Amino acid sequence: MPFKILSLPARHPYMRKFNDGVNIEFVNPDTDLFSQQQYDPEVIQAKYPPESYNIVHIHFSFDVVPIDRFRNLLEYFRSVQKPIIWTTHSLECQRIKGYGNGEYQKLLFDYADKLISPTEGCKKYILEKYGKHKRDIDVIPLGFMISPGDVERIKKGISKDKNLFTILIADFRENREVIQSVINFLQCSTLNDCKLQLIYKPINPYKSSTNDLNEVMITFYELTQNPRIINVSLPFIPNELITEAFLKSHAIILPYKWGTHSGQIEQAKDCGCHVVVTDVGYYKEQWDKINTWSIADNKVEEFPTRYTNCLMEVYKKEPLKPAGYSRQEELQRIIQQHVVVYKNLISTHEQK
Template sequence: MTRSAPGERPRPRVVHVPDAHAYVEHVSRLPEDVSVRPAPAVPGATAVPGVPSGPAGRLPRFSWEDGPQWVRAHAAEFDVLHVHFGFERLSVAELTALVAALAEAGRALVWTAHDLTNPHLVDQALHEQQLAVLAEHAAAVLTLTPGAAEEIRRRWGRVATVVPHPHLAPAEVMARVRPGTRGAPVVGLHLGLLRPSTDRRVVLALLDAVTELPTATLRVHLREEVLAAGFPRPDRELVRELHRPSRAGRVDLRVGGRLPEPALWDELSSLSALVLPYRWGTHSGWVESCYDVGTPVVAPESGRWSEQQPVHTFRSGPSGPDRASLVDALRRAVAAGPRRSSVASERLSGRTRGVVEHDRVHRLVAAGDRL
């Protein structure tokens, strides 16, 4: 562990898994550290002003495939393993072997619960078993919203520390002040790779509902892989339903690759609203990204999205979305329009609080506490 101020618990060496992700970057390093501090000794290590960053050099990147062996080989070089996501590929036995290796080495496990229901899976059985292993063995559990914390308490009897999702957009993007609405409103729908939680019924209802806003354009982004032979989740009927109004000029259908930055921020900033077409899920990076740039979000009442940031919700059930509710949510979002004020200061302050809270939790568990 690295040195700390007198009377303060030693600052632990933390390995975040994964380490190369915007969320992890923003909960482990303060905004000013990104530009003025050298890379931390441990991938994703928490950086706090006035605290030395530890010895030079980096650990080899953690690998899920050889997790227990990695822990045994490098136990002397870290104090806390903080798991976020990516464990979906492991069997229950493999995940259990990892937490056992951490216990044998005397290293603490921290888990941030992002997806209590996995948006990439239809059958949640394995995911639920994996979460049960993490909930049982983690020295501390974190999550993003009070509703998720209550679900964790109900399902596993653990008290989760709530640390809100940090910003995702760069500070210079958040600092932009958007002009007033000009021209016809544009409603965005990012379907990506048609993840299993995508509700095709919401998509089809949206094609109809947007006609209630006669001046509005529906802009749909679809990854080109969806149209390729061998795509694992083909939905040719949905694709046909998207192409039909596209040819008629009522839908702006854009098929291509993943939008890189800064094109993504320009795209989100150009929208009057973004619709989340989900059947299930817990938290969403889209909600945070849209909040960063001032774009209203329309989402079903399920999930914890409205606890992350204010969103315009619509009702949706086993038979699909309620059309009147969806139209009402769209109208409210478009009428509200983009937020014109910047949230850069608020978001950067929130990020600082999140980093400090992570550091507090890491210090406690590294010292042997179970929260």
């Protein structure tokens, strides 16, 4: 019998691959209960009674829930004696000082019965910041984001374009410096023959709080009118569209000011893209082939030169090949690592 998991969220490509129905079965497939605002205990209890699942596995999106209501939800899971696992996808460590996500992470550290870290570096950080957890922290890699079967199917008829770089923005988040990254790309004369593809959700030219014009979004819009920019703007960005874009691209750019891990690193592996990213987080541990430029010393005046030098070095490189089915075996190992965690956690929980 597969382990029955309440996965928060469940529909993201990272989580969806675990729902194989043999080892693991999600009781809430194709949902993102946090983003769908279905996180109150009464709602969870009505839709997913405690007897319907073995474990609650929390990944991300929890910081869209008001902190008090998130605490109430964790208390509910504890009251119905459901073990909680937290996979530490993103952390306070690389974020802007005082960013509120740290409150949520401390709650999860305290309430979770088990922690999983995608990298050794992240595990080390958790131990240094929060101390020893009630159980050992397991390190389990993220694995592929795009099904190898989908990669093999979609790549037919698609050729790499040496002159195509891509930034997958989706939502405009605080941790991304997109505008300067676009400006510096366009100003780099070595890349004059290159195009930059931007994939994002429709922008709002007004500030949501005051209804005044949002100068940042106006600037972004003006940049997107450059003939070297390819705009892909949709309210919902299909996974297949992202896969096609990555399969065509020579490289992807991750303009992160801070970070921990990135699913886009895994997508780049899946689709054979070079990666240009800042030296924050644990991206190098995810994939040693990434290309980094330094922001750690905060010498802002040197950032444009470092960034464009990295772009030019990547441009010289030969295209990479999509991984495709070569990542399938890796997934089976990762699933079995999760199965061991679930089995041990349920066993010790039942002995209480």
